[in-house]
Amino acid sequence: MTRTERRDLRNGLLFASPYIIGFLTFTFYPFAASVYYSFCSFNAIDPPVWTGLSNYRQMMSDGYLHTSLYNTFYYTIGSVPIGIALSILLAVFLNQKLRGMAAYRTIFFLPTIVPVVATSVLWLWVFNAESGLLNGVLRQIGVEWLLSQFGYGLPNWLSDENWSMPSLILMSFWGVGGAVVIFLAGLAEVPDSLYEVAEIDGAGPIRKFWNVTLPMITPTILFNLVMGLIGAFQYFTQVYIMTAGTGGPANSTLVYALYLYQKAFMYLNMGYASAMGWMLFAMVLALTVGVMYSSKRWVHYHGE
16 A cells, blocks of 8 residues: 555544444444353343353243244234235325325324324323223214123223233334335336326226236335334334333233343343344344245336
8 A cells, every 4th residue: 555545544544433433332342242141141240151052942941932922923913914005005095196195195104203102102091991082982983882782891902911912003003104105105116107008908996006006016015014024023112111011911012022121121131131132133034034035926126
């Protein structure tokens, strides 16, 4: 290297040094430390003690971990597919060239910018069995009377272990506005000429949606599917606030990320929590790779 090149390299590293130091301190070091701690018994106070694969073996017989996995898959299967379908339908509606659509787009997007904590507190009131908005509406439209004819009452939502997870799934649809915006961008890329050809062939609105719109936005569906899966497996803040960190009632909302938090910060079992973190990484990676591999069969890109 010439003298000028060495000087430019030095100056470049100096300018980049805040990011490099921050990356090494707050990203790379925790990343590497968690790998080591996953093979140790570590309570965040005493020095870690190497225990080999004991944390991973313990996960195989941990009943609470199995419950958290079941709840996480339950939430993922219930929220992601329905959320994507709802987002597509809303995007198609908001993509119509009608007066006032800009206002409707804003209304549907607004919930996504509300802080998660505020949203969770709001839905605590909505799901309140006695004075909540949801049961109040159901009473007004006669659902309570109808259920009483069969010996049932209105759901207790978060207080009933049979309804607690469906409640969280229902609440997740509140934030579909972000996916709707992405689908709107995908719909904007569908050529009008394809719709014109479909109309010439006699296709109606449903056939055009099924044979033109859906195939052309499959790349967008793939993106939202992958991001939805990753987000669902990391689901934490809402259930932590709405159940006071317990995952109740009867562990019916004990999702994987919440159980990991409990192990790490309530029981100070950092070694076990680190192993859980890497297991979560492996599961998300496997699902993502599986979805990407399957996309060869159902995702169609422009020009193919």
